[in-house]
Amino acid sequence: VPRYKIKIEYDGTNYCGWQKQHHSVSICAEIEKAIFNFSGENVELYGSGRTDAGVHAYGQIAHFDLNKENISPEKIRLALNFYLKGKMIVIISCEEAAMNFHARFDAIQRSYIYKICHRPSPLTFNYNRMLHIYEKLDLDLMQQAANFLIGQHDFSSLRASDCQAKSPIKKITNIVIIKNGQMIEIHVSARSFLYHMVRNIVGTLRYVANGKMSLEEFKTNFIAKDRSKMGPTAPACGLYLNEIEYL
Amino acid sequence: VPRYKIKIEYDGTNYCGWQKQHHSVSICAEIEKAIFNFSGENVELYGSGRTDAGVHAYGQIAHFDLNKENISPEKIRLALNFYLKGKMIVIISCEEAAMNFHARFDAIQRSYIYKICHRPSPLTFNYNRMLHIYEKLDLDLMQQAANFLIGQHDFSSLRASDCQAKSPIKKITNIVIIKNGQMIEIHVSARSFLYHMVRNIVGTLRYVANGKMSLEEFKTNFIAKDRSKMGPTAPACGLYLNEIEYL
Numbered sequence: 140v141p142r143y144k145i146k147i148e149y150d151g152t153n154y155c156g157w158q159k160q161h162h163s164v165s166i167c168a169e170i171e172k173a174i175f176n177f178s179g180e181n182v183e184l185y186g187s188g189r190t191d192a193g194v195h196a197y198g199q200i201a202h203f204d205l206n207k208e209n210i211s212p213e214k215i216r217l218a219l220n221f222y223l224k225g226k227m228i229v230i231i232s233c234e235e236a237a238m239n240f241h242a243r244f245d246a247i248q249r250s251y252i253y254k255i256c257h258r259p260s261p262l263t264f265n266y267n268r269m270l271h272i273y274e275k276l277d278l279d280l281m282q283q284a285a286n287f288l289i290g291q292h293d294f295s296s297l298r299a300s301d302c303q304a305k306s307p308i309k310k311i312t313n314i315v316i317i318k319n320g321q322m323i324e325i326h327v328s329a330r331s332f333l334y335h336m337v338r339n340i341v342g343t344l345r346y347v348a349n350g351k352m353s354l355e356e357f358k359t360n361f362i363a364k365d366r367s368k369m370g371p372t373a374p375a376c377g378l379y380l381n382e383i384e385y386l
Numbered sequence: 387v388p389r390y391k392i393k394i395e396y397d398g399t400n401y402c403g404w405q406k407q408h409h410s411v412s413i414c415a416e417i418e419k420a421i422f423n424f425s426g427e428n429v430e431l432y433g434s435g436r437t438d439a440g441v442h443a444y445g446q447i448a449h450f451d452l453n454k455e456n457i458s459p460e461k462i463r464l465a466l467n468f469y470l471k472g473k474m475i476v477i478i479s480c481e482e483a484a485m486n487f488h489a490r491f492d493a494i495q496r497s498y499i500y501k502i503c504h505r506p507s508p509l510t511f512n513y514n515r516m517l518h519i520y521e522k523l524d525l526d527l528m529q530q531a532a533n534f535l536i537g538q539h540d541f542s543s544l545r546a547s548d549c550q551a552k553s554p555i556k557k558i559t560n561i562v563i564i565k566n567g568q569m570i571e572i573h574v575s576a577r578s579f580l581y582h583m584v585r586n587i588v589g590t591l592r593y594v595a596n597g598k599m600s601l602e603e604f605k606t607n608f609i610a611k612d613r614s615k616m617g618p619t620a621p622a623c624g625l626y627l628n629e630i631e632y633l
Contacts, residue, residue, distance in 0.1 A: 148507070148510050148511075149510060150510045150511055195511075216506075216507070220507055220508055224508070227510045227513070228510065229507045229508050229509070229510050230507060231505075231507050232507075258478075259463075260395070260463070260467060260476045260477060260478050260479075261467055261471070261476050262476070263395050263396060263397045263474045263475065263476050264395075264397055264442075264515065266474070268511065
């Protein structure tokens with residue numbers, strides 16, 4: 140049976156997240172339904188990782204197997220997009236993958252973008268798509284705090300209380316803060332993340348940037364491994380799963 | 387009575403356009419309602435120009451008078467945004483203007499951006515906010531055709547049949563095509579435009595870029611002043627009123 144790897148873009152606003160749940164609509168279930176509508180096959184779709192309710196993606200990766208053979212990947216892309224019409228979920232690309240390819244276990248790097256619109260007035264086009272911040276921000280301080288997180292650390296202080304991971308040790312490859320007019324993007328990449336880790340990083344970096352936490356306090360609190368001493372979890376709406384890398 | 391000048395951003399998707407109409411909701415009427423809710427005054431709001439149903443704005447300008455005196459412009463901005471909450475219309479700035487300032491008649495330059503998303507897959511985040519084009523485009527040819535329109539010309543060939551303007555002569559200051567990944571922006575500026583002129587320009591430039599019309603045909607057809615020989619009107623959803631300039 141052939142295995143397919145798909146790259147997915149979605150607006151997560153009206154979904155309960157990537158993962159299937161009873162009584163609510165998930166992105167994974169919508170795509171499985173589209174695969175069924177196109178092929179008549181009930182497949183299991185494996186994503187590179189979950190995204191929470193309201194979190195978006197430019198480049199979620201998933202894989203699935205079809206019993207039918209010899210269907211061109213391009214035909215699958217077109218058919219899935221036809222059945223996903225109006226759902227704010229789009230298949231960007233589809234390719235045949237190796238029989239043993241796994242979207243989750245083979246990923247060697249995950250990149251997220253957290254988007255902030257920094258201005259006095261409320262949002263229109265970016266409503267539900269960016270975090271709106273109006274208070275003064277010191278982005279140099281924010282980048283200095285971010286730099287302190289790069290590399291391998293115990294991220295207990297930035298991990299959700301209900302995180303299931305066995306170890307709190309993670310290695311952040313990079314955090315880059317980019318300002319373009321009123322738009323601020325925080326790019327964060329690592330092989331993998333703890334639950335809510337990116338949103339907790341952003342919520343805490345905001346506290347450093349707006350002066351609620353000094354850079355020294357930030358460092359001390361981070362090392363103290365106490366979640367309650369860091370900033371709040373930033374809203375889901377600003378977060379985008381941007382890219383998953385494989386060998 | 388003090389006169390106020392406001393800068394407005396809006397997502398025009400769910401509106402009948404700027405101009406008030408019976409039985410449909412206009413952006414102008416929504417703002418007049420917000421002004422009434424805040425001040426108790428029934429004012430007439432004058433915009434720099436109309437935008438069609440589905441057309442967006444980053445920088446529409448309008449003015450109105452209040453009988454009440456001594457209200458700070460910043461208080462007005464906050465109050466209007468409060469009453470406009472959830473409507474996809476936002477007041478970006480508010481300032482007191484000269485007694486004789488007129489948002490429409492005093493404008494010396496109007497700039498529009500037409501946004502295109504050029505890729506094989508349908509749109510998510512930019513659905514209703516950009517024109518989706520998937521066919522091959524030659525942007526160099528497109529810019530060459532655009533350059534031919536810069537300056538003062540008879541734009542009869544790019545004017546809607548129901549255009550009310552007395553003269554078809556307009557002077558285009560500039561047309562700049564900017565590509566950034568899959569995003570293409572066509573920036574067009576002039577003191578004023580004929581009805582549907584920007585959308586007709588874009589629809590015709592697309593024909594040049596995708597090969598439906600040669601550059602020579604484009605020039606001949608434009609000079610022939612025959613609307614039927616040019617391209618179709620590009621959809622409203624890609625058009626943004628970007629900036630209005632005053633002396």
